[in-house]
Amino acid sequence: MILSINIVENDIFNMLLIAAIYLGIFSVAGLFLVLLERKVAAWFQLRLGPNRVGPWGLLQTMADALKLVSKELTGTIKADKFLYNLAPYFVIISSLMALAVFPFTQEFQAFDINIGIFFLIAISSIGVIGILLGGWASNNKFALIGAMRSGVQTISYELSVGLSLVTMVLLTGTLQLSEIIEVQKSGWLIVQGHIPAIIAFMIYMIAGTAETNRAPFDMVEAESELGAGFHTEYSGMKFAYFFLAEFINMFIIAAIGTTVFFGGWLSPFGITESIPWLGIFWFLGKTFALVFLMMWFRWTFPRLRVDQLLTLEWKYLLPLNLLNIVLMALIVWLGLTIQI
């Protein structure tokens, strides 16, 4: 399936069509990510995971989604109705918007702007407004604490995500995602930038996991202390939006990692260069490897305390990141990069 998507004809119909296709693909993909998470969790815990609905339980999350759609939307009486209803859309729209800029293959990219990375960083911070709104408007102390924690966490770790990506931008010299991949035709950036790139990648993965509010950084919805955190008061489809957004965000973090560090749709050593449409499989393969890494984190490490979370960011990740940028600048300046 190759869609030659170019926003050359500035056609409203085309835009709607592309939007519908993206929404369709990614809401289904989000559901399967949930399923993957449950399966991986089960395997880590010596269980089997969902295996009743459909072959190997493949339709389990579809059934769950249908159940959620059919559920009543409840809420608190004293909630701020407008903000309360707005919050889930804020979260899901901001995560879906970020998907538009990824180059899945050479041609399959909906929106190739020249500030791609900047756009991604900006959009991924908007989601937190939705979380803050949700927590505030629910009028529930657990939701409020969860939302405030989310604010602290996202503001702190946003810095590390941004700076580790800036480190890589020093190498590429461009913010446009398609050009970043073009640069990597002479070696993936993690190879080109060797030591500082690897440090940047590690920092990116840690901070990225924190950005998506996943364990071990899931203080936002720490079940054991906050009920369900910021979405305590949401039910049915609104809850499903939050849930889906979390998984799409995970995909986005992994996809940025793939694009910036592992050459996006490029195949290793150019083995399938003659068949460009295979790029999508390389892209998804690398992305899912990173998603798996994040799931591996989740099912290995215990949750951090808030003070530990802030110590990790401000005392370790941030100074290391700044040093790393200097190191990368030196390497680029002295021409010590590895070019294949």
Add this chain to the structure above:
Amino acid sequence: MSYFGDIYKGIKTLLTGMSVTGKVFLNNKNNSITQQYPDNRETLKMFNRFRGEVVMPHNEKNEHTCTGCQKCEIACPNGSIEIIWDRQIDPESGKKKKMIDKHIYHLGMCTMCGLCIEACPTDAILWAQNYENSVYDRTKLTKVLNQPGSKIMPGVED
């Protein structure tokens, strides 16, 4: 330089943790502990210490080892056991002695505490490992543990 030492230690311990879970992940297929319950009804065996319900085993001659001493009845904290007993002439010795008529056990009330089994001096009652104990009629939960026509195994009381 404990700062860099901490970083090194942190990364090392994180990797140790990940290798442990990674090994579990890779070996999962062979030793997954999940039971596929309704499917494996025929083969599923509960472990020995499982407490399903109290039963009184009988041998092939329909004999049990309950002397009717009522210790289990006294031990039960919630009165789940009732013993209906009688003094009858023992056909062998010709003496009058205490014998159980019915050893009644209310499974619906039992908390599976096991005190009755602890208390029994002749090990006449035991735990069974069955687990599908739900019924539609709660009178079915009142059970008579000694089988009809059963008698005490000779020599138990000596």
